[in-house]
Structure formats: structure tokens, C-alpha cells
């Protein structure tokens with residue numbers, strides 16, 4: 001196995017990064033050096049990012065940190081978002097939240113905050129900026145994609 005970034009043919013370590021390649025492959029094999037310089041690797045947490053269908057990536061621990069930093073405003077943000085949406089959209093979102101809530105054990109508002117924090121990490125925005133966009137468009141599509 002070779003590093004698909006620097007071309008090293010015999011690295012002692014290979015990481016699978018969630019970086020889409022031109023040949024259509026959804027991931028990229030990288031040696032330790034290339035991994036540590038990649039945007040799909042978090043130096044702070046020494047962790048490879050999760051990849052998303054649109055090609056963005058985010059560190060799961062950074063998402064958790066951001067979620068915890070904003071936990072005190074989870075309930076006001078969640079209420080603000082749900083009340084900004086059409087009733088049918090809010091109901092669709094609530095259905096999704098119930099599933100996620102059962103899986104994670106989080107309250108509905110923390111599930112919404114986690115969606116916001118994930119999108120924020122993927123796009124380099126703050127949780128507030130992502131929330132504003134959802135409220136402006138009156139739709140949760142932006143954070144569910």
C-alpha cells in the first residue's frame with residue numbers, strides 16, 4: 001500500500017482519510033506525515049475527521065467540544081429554530097429528532113444543537129451563524145444535508 005498523497009511506496013503507517021479523489025474513490029490512503037498535514041486530520045485531538053457526502057469533513061471530538069460549549073443555549077436555540085419553521089417541516093424534523101434522541105439519549109434540543117455544531121465545524125462557521133441560516137430559510141435542510 002502506498003501513500004496516495006506523497007507517493008511513498010512503503011510507509012510504516014497508513015491512514016484512511018475521508019478525502020474524495022479525482023478517480024472517484026471516497027477516501028485517500030495517507031502516510032503519517034501526510035495525514036498530520038491534511039485538513040481531514042485534527043491535530044488537537046489526534047483524530048481523523050468524519051467525511052460527509054458533500055466532501056466536507058469534521059473532527060468528531062471538535063463537534064462534541066462545540067456542542068458542550070453551547071449546551072447552555074441548546075434549549076433556547078432549539079425553540080427558536082423549531083418555531084421559525086412551517087408546522088409540517090417542524091414535524092418532519094421532530095420525527096428525525098425522536099430517532100436520534102433514542103439512539104444518543106440526548107434531549108431534542110441537544111440533538112438540534114449537535115446538527116448545528118456539526119454543520120458549523122464542516123463549514124467553518126459559528127453555531128449562531130448556522131442557526132441564523134436555518135431560521136432565515138425556515139427549513140432544517142441546511143443542517144440535515
Ligand SMILES: [Zn+2]
Pocket residue numbers: 003004005006007008030031032033034035
Ligand atoms: Zn505521504
Ligand SMILES: [Zn+2]
Pocket residue numbers: 042043044045047059060061062063
Ligand atoms: Zn478535533
